[in-house]
Amino acid sequence: KNQVEQSPQSLIILEGKNCTLQCNYTVSPFSNLRWYKQDTGRGPVSLTIMTFSENTKSNGRYTATLDADTKQSSLHITASQLSDSASYICVVSAGPGGGNKLTFGTGTQLKVEL
Amino acid sequence: NAGVTQTPKFQVLKTGQSMTLQCAQDMNHEYMSWYRQDPGMGLRLIHYSVGAGITDQGEVPNGYNVSRSTTEDFPLRLLSAAPSQTSVYFCASSFTTQETQYFGPGTRLLVL
Numbered sequence: 001k002n003q004v005e006q007s008p009q010s011l012i013i014l015e016g017k018n019c020t021l022q023c024n025y026t027v028s029p030f031s032n033l034r035w036y037k038q039d040t041g042r043g044p045v046s047l048t049i050m051t052f053s054e055n056t057k058s059n060g061r062y063t064a065t066l067d068a069d070t071k072q073s074s075l076h077i078t079a080s081q082l083s084d085s086a087s088y089i090c091v092v093s094a095g096p097g098g099g100n101k102l103t104f105g106t107g108t109q110l111k112v113e114l
Numbered sequence: 115n116a117g118v119t120q121t122p123k124f125q126v127l128k129t130g131q132s133m134t135l136q137c138a139q140d141m142n143h144e145y146m147s148w149y150r151q152d153p154g155m156g157l158r159l160i161h162y163s164v165g166a167g168i169t170d171q172g173e174v175p176n177g178y179n180v181s182r183s184t185t186e187d188f189p190l191r192l193l194s195a196a197p198s199q200t201s202v203y204f205c206a207s208s209f210t211t212q213e214t215q216y217f218g219p220g221t222r223l224l225v226l
Contacts, residue, residue, distance in 0.1 A: 031212055036217075043118075043217030044157075046214040049214050103156075
């Protein structure tokens with residue numbers, strides 16, 4: 001069964017600090033991995049999308065890494081801001097052999113405090 | 115571009131009532147989908163469409179119907195609402211199933 005597990009479940013950090021969120025997956029066949037940011041009461045917004053051949057991708061202060069061998073990804077947030085407070089969702093897409101299905105993680109809830 | 119729009123933002127229903135959640139996109143995306151999001155669970159796929167006239171079931175389709183008569187619109191119908199359908203519903207669209215999805219703002223549904 002395809003699964004995406006994220007850790008930690010929740011995290012509190014001080015403004016200006018860095019943090020790293022983890023995503024482990026067992027999805028086959030792998031097509032791509034996406035990170036989304038979801039503010040409270042809003043729909044998810046895409047941060048990055050990475051295919052098998054990409055091991056790092058940045059979007060401003062967000063940097064995602066992918067290790068397809070160990071089936072792990074991380075999202076690193078640099079110099080956090082209050083506006084980074086949100087849920088971060090890891091999503092893995094199976095390829096055509098897997099029906100192009102998306103498997104969603106349950107998210108990491110990040111709170112940035114003063 | 116308005117992106118993906120959803121109406122209503124919030125709805126209260128009584129058990130047994132029916133209603134339609136509206137979703138529209140103006141990005142000419144072929145792929146559209148409906149998800150529900152419940153506390154402690156990841157987004158779950160209800161129904162999806164790969165183009166006008168084509169729909170298919172997702173992971174949790176029971177109690178819901180969809181149709182796709184145009185590229186732009188993808189309404190979700192609740193046939194006979196049940197308290198278990200209390201949730202937040204998101205519509206999403208993308209050019210293909212392998213590309214980034216754009217989500218709407220969500221509809222919060224409470225079934226009493």
